[in-house]
Amino acid sequence: MTDPRVPLKNPLLAAVLALVIPGAGHWYQERKFKSVIFFCGILTLHFWGTFLGHGQPVYSHVVVRSTPDSPQYEDSEPRSSFSWGYAAQAFTGLPAWPALIQRGRFKKTDDTVGFLDHAIDEQFVGVLKLDEGLESSRRAVTGHLQVRPAAEEGSRNVSGTLTLDESSIDPENPIREIQLEGPFRQGRKVFGSPWRRIACSIQAADGAESFGEIEGSVPRSFLNWFQAPRDNEELDRMSGSLARQFDVASVCTWIAGLLNLLAIWDAAQGPAYGYGDEQPPTRTDEEEKEEEEPNEKT
Amino acid sequence: MDLQLITQAIPITAIVCLVYTATRFELREKIISASRAMFLKTLGVLTGIYLFLIWFSS
Numbered sequence: 623m624t625d626p627r628v629p630l631k632n633p634l635l636a637a638v639l640a641l642v643i644p645g646a647g648h649w650y651q652e653r654k655f656k657s658v659i660f661f662c663g664i665l666t667l668h669f670w671g672t673f674l675g676h677g678q679p680v681y682s683h684v685v686v687r688s689t690p691d692s693p694q695y696e697d698s699e700p701r702s703s704f705s706w707g708y709a710a711q712a713f714t715g716l717p718a719w720p721a722l723i724q725r726g727r728f729k730k731t732d733d734t735v736g737f738l739d740h741a742i743d744e745q746f747v748g749v750l751k752l753d754e755g756l757e758s759s760r761r762a763v764t765g766h767l768q769v770r771p772a773a774e775e776g777s778r779n780v781s782g783t784l785t786l787d788e789s790s791i792d793p794e795n796p797i798r799e800i801q802l803e804g805p806f807r808q809g810r811k812v813f814g815s816p817w818r819r820i821a822c823s824i825q826a827a828d829g830a831e832s833f834g835e836i837e838g839s840v841p842r843s844f845l846n847w848f849q850a851p852r853d854n855e856e857l858d859r860m861s862g863s864l865a866r867q868f869d870v871a872s873v874c875t876w877i878a879g880l881l882n883l884l885a886i887w888d889a890a891q892g893p894a895y896g897y898g899d900e901q902p903p904t905r906t907d908e909e910e911k912e913e914e915e916p917n918e919k920t
Numbered sequence: 921m922d923l924q925l926i927t928q929a930i931p932i933t934a935i936v937c938l939v940y941t942a943t944r945f946e947l948r949e950k951i952i953s954a955s956r957a958m959f960l961k962t963l964g965v966l967t968g969i970y971l972f973l974i975w976f977s978s
Contacts, residue, residue: 628946656942659951663939667932674928870925877936884943894943898950 624892629653637890642715644882647889660885664878668714671874678860679872681814682708682721683728683851693853694809694819697735699728702851707872713879713886724850727812734811739776742769746784747817748838750800752824758834763790767840769802769822780806780822784836801825802836809842814852815859818842926970933962 624630631651640647645661648654671679683702685693693700711718746767752759769782784800791798804823811818817839824834860868888894934955941955 625946653946655948656946656951659938659942663935663942667935667939670932866925870928874932877932881936881939881943884940888943893946895945898945898947898954 625897627897628892630890630892633890637886640715640882640886640889641713644715644885647886651889656888660882664714664882664885665717667874667878667881668711668717671871671878672717673871674864674874675860675868675871676864677848678814678852678856679868679875680708680711680718680721680849681705681852682712682725682849684857685851685853687853687855692809692819692855694813694815695735695807696810697732699731700853702728707876710876710879710883713883714875715882718849718875718879721849724812724814724848728810728851732810732812734808736805736807737776737778738769738771738780738806738808740771742767742782742820742840744840746820746836746838746840748820748836750824750834750836752834754833761790761792763787763836763838765790767820767836769806778806779804781825782822800836809839812846812850813842814847814850815856816842816844816847818846929966930963933966934959937962 629651630636636647636651638647639650640660643661644664645657645659648657648660682705684705685700685702687693688701689696708718708721711721744767745764747764748762749760750763763784763786765784765786767782767784769780771777772779772781781801781803784802786798786800801824802822803825806823807819807821809819818841819838820840821835821837824836864871884894937959938951938955941958942951945951945954
């Protein structure tokens with residue numbers, strides 16, 4: 623039974639408030655000391671984990687790769703499975719719920735895969751693939767990508783340039799600017815990676831024949847990758863770059879959610895072990911009872 | 921990296937202990953004293969495990 627000194631007010635409302643914002647239910651119940659502990663403690667853990675994991679540890683689904691091609695290139699909803707870590711993270715409340723919105727956006731058919739309706743002017747990281755006669759070559763390059771659709775209303779064909787960084791220029795073939803023209807592919811608009819896949823054909827110097835392509839990534843806007851479903855390739859990339867730090871980050875966000883589950887229970891039912899000033903039964907009390915019992919019998 | 925993660929573990933443990941004990945009791949003094957005790961016990965156990973693993977892997 624809940625201690626009458628604990629002001630639960632409307633327990634259901636308090637529990638809902640505690641679920642939405644950690645500590646809000648206790649603030650409503652005027653248990654402000656605990657409210658501050660829950661708000662600061664749980665949100666610190668959640669945001670510290672998010673910071674450690676470079677904004678990546680919270681996501682509701684993991685995309686299952688069904689083809690050799692990246693699932694970023696699938697225009698219909700890629701097959702995905704629920705991430706059980708999110709079952710804990712979701713209890714953190716508002717800070718973890720954008721993952722549900724991103725999941726909703728992710729499920730929609732993406733018309734922008736293979737279709738460009740606006741110019742791209744971004745930093746590019748990827749691979750330059752060249753077909754030179756019977757030989758073909760691949761090398762990693764970075765540079766500045768500028769492409770625009772062939773038609774104003776948008777097109778599957780694009781034209782533009784890739785201006786290579788100094789470090790990417792081949793000393794034997796010092797071409798700085800690569801002309802791009804032809805079919806174009808780009809990854810899904812909403813996907814849990816800060817890098818959006820992109821591939822485009824290269825136009826030969828005489829402008830007549832395609833002789834290779836660039837394939838790589840350009841930055842994806844924050845609102846389109848934050849807490850969105852991602853594939854194992856992206857998770858491998860995070861684990862590769864952050865190592866154990868990514869695991870610690872994920873665990874922090876899980877613990878934050880699980881602690882808020884306890885806080886929600888506390889808002890609805892009161893503290894689990896009582897008010898805190900209860901005295902354990904002393905030996906003298908027990909002895910007194912034992913002494914009283916034989917007297918009653920006689 | 922290891923040292924950095926271990927350093928981070930201390931404030932994280934403190935936060936977890938404080939929030940957990942806040943869900944167990946209502947009285948401010950009891951929350952603080954119980955979380956302090958839990959923090960010290962947890963830190964002791966973690967240190968023990970860490971030292972054991974160092975000894976075991978050497």
